[in-house]
Amino acid sequence: MVTVMELYRLLPGTNCKKCGESTCMAFAVALLSRKKNIPECIPILLENFKKQKEKLELLLLPSAGAEETGMIIHPELCTGCGNCVVACPVDVANDPRGAAVGCAPTNDKVIFKVKDGKVVALNIKECRRFGKNRVLCYACIDPCPAGAIEFV
Amino acid sequence: MVTCPGCALLCDDIEVVVENNRIKETRNTCRRGAARMKGCVNRLAPSVAQKPDDIENAIKKAAAILQNAKSPMLFGWSNSTCEAQLEGIQLAKKMSAIMDDTSSFCQGLLIERILQKKFRTCTLDDIRNKADVLVYWGSDAQDSQPRHLSRFSYFPRGELRQRGYEEDRIAIAIDVRESNTAKICKGHFYRIPPKGDREFILALMDALSGKVPAYEPKKMLELAAILKKAEFGAIFVGLGLTYSIKDDFDILIPLADKLPNFNIMPMVGHYNMRGFNEALFKETGFVNRVKFDGKAIHDSRYSIVEALRKSIDALLVVGSDPLSSLPRSVIPHLANIPVICIDPCVTLTSKIAAVTIPCAVSGVETGGSTVRMDGKRVELSKCIESNYLNDKEILARLMEAL
Numbered sequence: 284m285v286t287v288m289e290l291y292r293l294l295p296g297t298n299c300k301k302c303g304e305s306t307c308m309a310f311a312v313a314l315l316s317r318k319k320n321i322p323e324c325i326p327i328l329l330e331n332f333k334k335q336k337e338k339l340e341l342l343l344l345p346s347a348g349a350e351e352t353g354m355i356i357h358p359e360l361c362t363g364c365g366n367c368v369v370a371c372p373v374d375v376a377n378d379p380r381g382a383a384v385g386c387a388p389t390n391d392k393v394i395f396k397v398k399d400g401k402v403v404a405l406n407i408k409e410c411r412r413f414g415k416n417r418v419l420c421y422a423c424i425d426p427c428p429a430g431a432i433e434f435v
Numbered sequence: 436m437v438t439c440p441g442c443a444l445l446c447d448d449i450e451v452v453v454e455n456n457r458i459k460e461t462r463n464t465c466r467r468g469a470a471r472m473k474g475c476v477n478r479l480a481p482s483v484a485q486k487p488d489d490i491e492n493a494i495k496k497a498a499a500i501l502q503n504a505k506s507p508m509l510f511g512w513s514n515s516t517c518e519a520q521l522e523g524i525q526l527a528k529k530m531s532a533i534m535d536d537t538s539s540f541c542q543g544l545l546i547e548r549i550l551q552k553k554f555r556t557c558t559l560d561d562i563r564n565k566a567d568v569l570v571y572w573g574s575d576a577q578d579s580q581p582r583h584l585s586r587f588s589y590f591p592r593g594e595l596r597q598r599g600y601e602e603d604r605i606a607i608a609i610d611v612r613e614s615n616t617a618k619i620c621k622g623h624f625y626r627i628p629p630k631g632d633r634e635f636i637l638a639l640m641d642a643l644s645g646k647v648p649a650y651e652p653k654k655m656l657e658l659a660a661i662l663k664k665a666e667f668g669a670i671f672v673g674l675g676l677t678y679s680i681k682d683d684f685d686i687l688i689p690l691a692d693k694l695p696n697f698n699i700m701p702m703v704g705h706y707n708m709r710g711f712n713e714a715l716f717k718e719t720g721f722v723n724r725v726k727f728d729g730k731a732i733h734d735s736r737y738s739i740v741e742a743l744r745k746s747i748d749a750l751l752v753v754g755s756d757p758l759s760s761l762p763r764s765v766i767p768h769l770a771n772i773p774v775i776c777i778d779p780c781v782t783l784t785s786k787i788a789a790v791t792i793p794c795a796v797s798g799v800e801t802g803g804s805t806v807r808m809d810g811k812r813v814e815l816s817k818c819i820e821s822n823y824l825n826d827k828e829i830l831a832r833l834m835e836a837l
């Protein structure tokens with residue numbers, strides 16, 4: 284997992300505010316939470332920061348695979364136990380006869396399904412961490428003993 | 436919908452995508468189940484005396500070995516269908532053989548007592564619908580039966596448990612290590628020293644009777660209070676607990692008596708171990724370790740470990756790998772007698788076997804009946820075509836050849 288400090292160290296460090304943030308540190312935080320993108324830091328686009336920029340892109344790459352909610356699933360850690368499928372409040376609401384009662388999902392409105400023994404995420408926009416009334420939901424992270432789901 | 440033979444939960448809500456007569460994708464199985472359903476790493480081939488042969492010869496040779504043996508043993512059975520198990524019992528009777536299964540060094544003690552009705556028990560569906568207090572004792576269900584918590588015990592909503600696990604259920608783990616199941620039980624994990632189960636049981640019984648227990652009094656009283664309040668409780672007895680108290684197993688009975696709202700659930704690993712235990716119990720009154728000799732005699736001498744050390748002179752293994760699961764001390768004995776191995780896959784045991792007979796993968800290439808850990812019968816399905824005989828057919832052929 285990338286830290287703010289790792290990102291910060293690669294930024295120009297001049298606090299020039301061209302990115303719209305008041306400091307480079309604030310920009311690093313915004314990068315990590317995906318509120319800003321690398322090119323919004325104008326100075327880093329210059330040739331002499333090429334290496335740093337590439338490194339930043341590399342660091343942020345794994346989460347480029349993340350959905351807009353910031354969800355990342357680590358399939359290599361997932362055991363396919365289905366705890367997240369059954370515990371996610373969206374799955375419970377959208378599939379009361381399937382996922383909610385511990386069975387295989389009976390429709391395509393759920394967020395989690397298990398394929399080949401590993402979880403896959405669908406309908407990610409339904410996630411409660413997304414949209415206007417978002418809440419900081421942990422209902423899929425807490426029941427996962429494998430640490431296979433994370434939000435960045 | 437098909438059934439997964441990956442463990443004794445026998446999840447029957449599985450979908451498979453079949454392409455060119457192979458399972459291309461499984462849906463809803465856990466990782467273990469997916470691996471199981473996609474087949475062996477190495478498929479077993481028929482062989483005699485370590486040389487490739489055809490299946491007819493292999494069966495003939497196996498029958499000859501069994502016929503020449505004075506004291507043959509039939510072992511395995513927990514990965515076979517009920518039909519194959521019944522055939523195996525008939526074969527054992529016909530040959531006056533010794534018969535044992537993996538429950539001998541697993542949950543046999545507990546299943547025997549459940550079949551003798553010494554414990555209150557219930558179905559997994561009852562647990563989903565009603566249970567409010569769950570005790571995983573010496574059991575890492577999360578790893579051994581990966582969908583246990585999500586399908587039946589902790590996470591799902593049920594008839595009387597509509598509000599979700601956080602409000603409606605309390606999960607407790609008692610174990611020697613912080614297993615993945617214990618991690619989920621967060622605030623209710625009771626760590627005990629190895630072999631500490633007996634002391635824990637005695638202290639808990641004291642606490643339940645209102646006495647101040649000698650061992651960890653504060654924690655014990657707190658646990659007793661939670662258990663007493665349960666409307667419908669379940670104790671999932673894992674191998675860890677069974678092993679630890681095996682010399683004084685009946686100590687669990689007075690504890691269960693003190694908890695009238697609780698049910699005991701044996702946590703079985705292999706998908707049809709309970710099926711074998713039930714079939715043999717029905718036939719003989721014992722769940723394992725018998726010798727057929729006119730009638731069935733039950734004795735610890737007939738456990739696989741003891742029998743290998745002493746009496747037997749031929750071993751038929753069905754769907755099991757004793758070479759990898761038994762204590763090292765008995766392995767030399769295994770190497771000294773002819774072993775016949777019936778299995779879909781290459782195993783350590785098949786590598787030393789005098790005769791190998793490949794069979795179809797139950798639940799994938801052939802159907803059949805099985806018994807879930809709670810005693811419910813579940814049918815396996817045939818998902819793809821196969822030319823392999825199933826284990827029941829092979830045993831029937833052996834019977835004919837004798």
Ligand code: SF4
Pocket residue numbers: 294295296297298299300301302303304305306307308310311323324325326327
């Ligand atoms: S534009 Fe770049 S250099 Fe300027 S403050 Fe923002 S991050 Fe720092």
Ligand code: SF4
Pocket residue numbers: 360361362363364365366367368397401402426427428429430431432
């Ligand atoms: S992500 Fe975690 S909780 Fe969900 S199925 Fe995989 S291991 Fe289980």
Ligand code: SF4
Pocket residue numbers: 370371372373374394409410411412420421422423424
């Ligand atoms: S964060 Fe909550 S709503 Fe979003 S996927 Fe996880 S459990 Fe479901």
Ligand code: SF4
Pocket residue numbers: 439440441442443444445446463464465466467468469580581582583
């Ligand atoms: S929990 Fe057991 S039966 Fe269910 S899918 Fe996993 S291995 Fe198969």
